[in-house]
Amino acid sequence: MTDPRLGLTVTHRRYVPYSHAHYAGDLVDGAYALGLFGDVATEVCIRTDGDEGLFASYSDVQFRAPMRAGDVLEVVATVTRVGNRSRTIDFECRVVCRGRPDLGASAAEVLAEPVVAVSATGTVVVPPPAPGAVPGGL
Template identity: 85%
Template sequence: MTGARVGLTVTHRRYVPYGHAHYAGNLVDGAYVLGLFGDVATEVCIRADGDEGLFASYSEVQFRSPVRAGDVLEVVATVTRVGTRSRTVDFVARVVCRGRPERGGSAAEVLVEPVVAVTATGTVVVPAAA
């Protein structure tokens, strides 16, 4: 499918490996999620415009809840505005599963209610249509 349109939504899921923990409590830095936003934005551009596009900027980023190693994140990007070459995209990263090391080395659970970890709004740019 090509043809940028408002409402186009792409979802990725990713397990957060323990090798990405940088802080006490197996916390992962915010840049990890921003990288995931870049990945899902790339798929948005491919689907909408047949090109990987380039991330131009964030106008807002909110770190709402910690991300930990052992989490499974659901990362969603939704196109909210389409310009000639730019697209405004809203992002949300939710924790949908969480490791529970206090119950055992490999224990984990699916969360009944996903936890919103990070939200953002960004702009991507694609080449002019041929």
């Protein structure tokens, strides 16, 4: 029997404010995406196990494309492995909208195809379930 938590996907979207730009060209550091991965992992743990869980480690992080202030990021987390107390999650941070300062101070566009900016695989841990508890309501 397949665990119903396997394959669960949670998506968050976030506008990147200009206050988060750290580098020339309004670039945002890659750690910004890692913070978003932590947020979406928390929701995954709540949904799968009824607990916020703890982020234990990353086994892979790939910085693939720039993130800029003015972007709208879509962060997707998918459960790929369910252990007794650990969960492996694949993450993607995609740019779905981008500012267009070349067209005007507040111009922006929805990208025809999202751009994968950061991908990662991580492990979260959750406490053992209470006796008789139904994990995350699944």
